[in-house]
Amino acid sequence: MRKTGVAIRHPVNINSVETVLEVSHLSVQFGASRVLSDLSFSVAKGSSLAIIGPNGCGKTVLFRALIGAIAFEGSARWAPGTRIGYVPQKLDLVRDVPITGVDFLRARAAIGREPPANVSHVLDLVGIPPAIAEQPIGTMSGGQFQRLLVAFALLGGPNVLLLDEPTAGIDELGQERLNELIHRLQLDQGLTVLFISHELSIVYRYASNVLCLSQARAYFGPPRTVLTPDVLHELYGTQVDYHIHDH
Amino acid sequence: MTIEALLLSIAMAVAAGLTGCFAVMRRMALAADPLSHVALPGIGVALALHIHPVFGAVTMLFFGALLVWAVEDRTRATTETVIGVVFSAALAAGSLMTSGENLIEALLGGGGAGALGWAEIMFGFAAAGAIISFLVSYRNSLIVMLVSSDVARTAGINVRRLNLFYLQMFALTIALGLRYLGVLLMGALIIIPAATAKRLARNLDGMLRLAVMLAVLATLLGSWMAVWLHRETGPMIVTVSAAIFFISLLRRPS
Numbered sequence: 001m002r003k004t005g006v007a008i009r010h011p012v013n014i015n016s017v018e019t020v021l022e023v024s025h026l027s028v029q030f031g032a033s034r035v036l037s038d039l040s041f042s043v044a045k046g047s048s049l050a051i052i053g054p055n056g057c058g059k060t061v062l063f064r065a066l067i068g069a070i071a072f073e074g075s076a077r078w079a080p081g082t083r084i085g086y087v088p089q090k091l092d093l094v095r096d097v098p099i100t101g102v103d104f105l106r107a108r109a110a111i112g113r114e115p116p117a118n119v120s121h122v123l124d125l126v127g128i129p130p131a132i133a134e135q136p137i138g139t140m141s142g143g144q145f146q147r148l149l150v151a152f153a154l155l156g157g158p159n160v161l162l163l164d165e166p167t168a169g170i171d172e173l174g175q176e177r178l179n180e181l182i183h184r185l186q187l188d189q190g191l192t193v194l195f196i197s198h199e200l201s202i203v204y205r206y207a208s209n210v211l212c213l214s215q216a217r218a219y220f221g222p223p224r225t226v227l228t229p230d231v232l233h234e235l236y237g238t239q240v241d242y243h244i245h246d247h
Numbered sequence: 248m249t250i251e252a253l254l255l256s257i258a259m260a261v262a263a264g265l266t267g268c269f270a271v272m273r274r275m276a277l278a279a280d281p282l283s284h285v286a287l288p289g290i291g292v293a294l295a296l297h298i299h300p301v302f303g304a305v306t307m308l309f310f311g312a313l314l315v316w317a318v319e320d321r322t323r324a325t326t327e328t329v330i331g332v333v334f335s336a337a338l339a340a341g342s343l344m345t346s347g348e349n350l351i352e353a354l355l356g357g358g359g360a361g362a363l364g365w366a367e368i369m370f371g372f373a374a375a376g377a378i379i380s381f382l383v384s385y386r387n388s389l390i391v392m393l394v395s396s397d398v399a400r401t402a403g404i405n406v407r408r409l410n411l412f413y414l415q416m417f418a419l420t421i422a423l424g425l426r427y428l429g430v431l432l433m434g435a436l437i438i439i440p441a442a443t444a445k446r447l448a449r450n451l452d453g454m455l456r457l458a459v460m461l462a463v464l465a466t467l468l469g470s471w472m473a474v475w476l477h478r479e480t481g482p483m484i485v486t487v488s489a490a491i492f493f494i495s496l497l498r499r500p501s
Contacts, residue, residue, distance in 0.1 A: 063397075064397060067397060067400055067401050068400060069396070069397050069400055084401045085401065086397060086398050086401040088395045088397050088398055090395075091394055091395050092393065092394065092395050092396055093272070093393055093394045093395070094274065096445075097272045097393075097445065097454075098444075098445060098448040098449055098450055098451065098453060098454045099272075099390065099393075099394075099450070099451050100449075100450045100451070102450075103390065103450055103451040103452075104390065104391075104394060106387075107386070107387035107388075107390040107391050108387075108391055108402060110387040111387050111388055111391060111402050111403070111404065112402070112403075134450075136449065136450070152398070153398075156402060162401075
């Protein structure tokens with residue numbers, strides 16, 4: 001059993017050493033329905049890629065393909081040595097189990113043969129007090145639990161974070177703090193971040209590039225170039241009025 | 248009860264308590280029962296061939312667990328349909344193949360009073376040892392997989408393989424309880440102590456320890472009461488176990 005890292009489908013040399021992920025002609029099909037069609041994009045080391053699009057357009061499916069959880073056509077090449085930390089949107093677990101935050105993190109640390117001190121370190125990084133971490137996960141607030149998932153993703157020494165709507169179900173202040181936390185971690189640790197979001201303001205603020213998935217086609221590029229009113233209209237169906245505030 | 252029978256029933260209870268913790272957290276409580284039914288046709292074939300019933304049961308449980316694993320990747324509805332149809336059919340087929348005393352014994356246990364053969368003792372300890380050491384050594388991977396199989400994948404865990412191993416250990420735990428509890432009741436000794444522990448424990452270690460203690464307590468107390476009240480051992484063990492669960496309901500969940 002592999003102890004750390006993620007299955008790398010095609011460990012080949014990628015032309016530019018700065019490229020962490022190179023996706024070409026990626027398609028996913030479930031039975032008769034094609035969820036993702038002919039996606040091509042790349043992610044540079046240390047950058048942020050936002051993935052946006054209406055519900056059901058395949059954002060989570062793309063993440064699951066990238067971590068090797070589902071089959072796809074085309075190729076998704078991670079740079080050699082890539083270690084992924086993943087924050088899923090949906091858990092398999094009902095949160096009524098007597099597993100504490102610390103139990104959960106210790107299990108992950110043990111798999112990666114990391115010292116138990118790393119657990120306190122990541123809890124400190126995401127700002128969860130030890131007393132909260134010793135509580136069963138069901139008693140944590142939405143914001144605390146999302147922070148716990150980020151702490152979990154940070155174990156194993158990742159250089160790439162995949163975040164599937166990390167701020168969903170959290171109040172506005174909590175969202176702000178979590179976004180700032182992720183941004184700070186990215187800068188401090190030189191992480192590459194791929195995140196799924198519904199918040200255009202977050203996309204403008206943090207993303208180097210944006211991948212817009214819609215039924216018709218996909219758009220990829222810097223937010224200010226890609227997110228034209230026409231594209232937003234195509235994505236969300238209604239006229240999205242968005243003003244960019246330059247600070 | 249001889250000393251080896253006593254030790255064997257304790258080993259069985261420890262394995263059941265530990266297996267149950269993960270089954271309850273994986274929400275497998277309802278699947279436990281039908282999966283155990285698949286042992287019955289195996290027992291029928293074994294009796295017809297004059298080999299020890301436990302080996303027939305183990306073989307069928309192995310294939311039963313393999314079937315559950317194979318359909319688990321599909322939708323949940325498919326899994327439930329397969330479990331509902333295949334395993335109930337297995338119970339019916341097994342009942343047709345076995346009859347009288349043998350059927351009652353296979354379903355509800357009761358072989359506990361008879362002498363234990365060496366083959367059965369060796370199988371029992373080897374199986375309990377395998378189950379306990381699997382769960383202890385894969386505990387961390389099982390916990391991570393429990394929370395999210397996608398997260399487990401990025402942590403380098405082979406999710407499909409670990410799922411298969413767990414289901415096989417679960418099936419082996421059922422086989423282990425055949426002599427004392429029978430195929431219908433062993434599912435209950437796996438699930439009930441773990442469900443009680445889940446209600447009462449505050450962390451993972453607490454749940455695992457408590458489930459083991461409750462399973463052992465129910466087995467010993469149930470076996471003793473069965474002798475004292477001249478009743479079958481299996482139903483008595485499960486009744487004691489269920490009684491402890493109901494008492495635990497008196498405590499409000501924190």
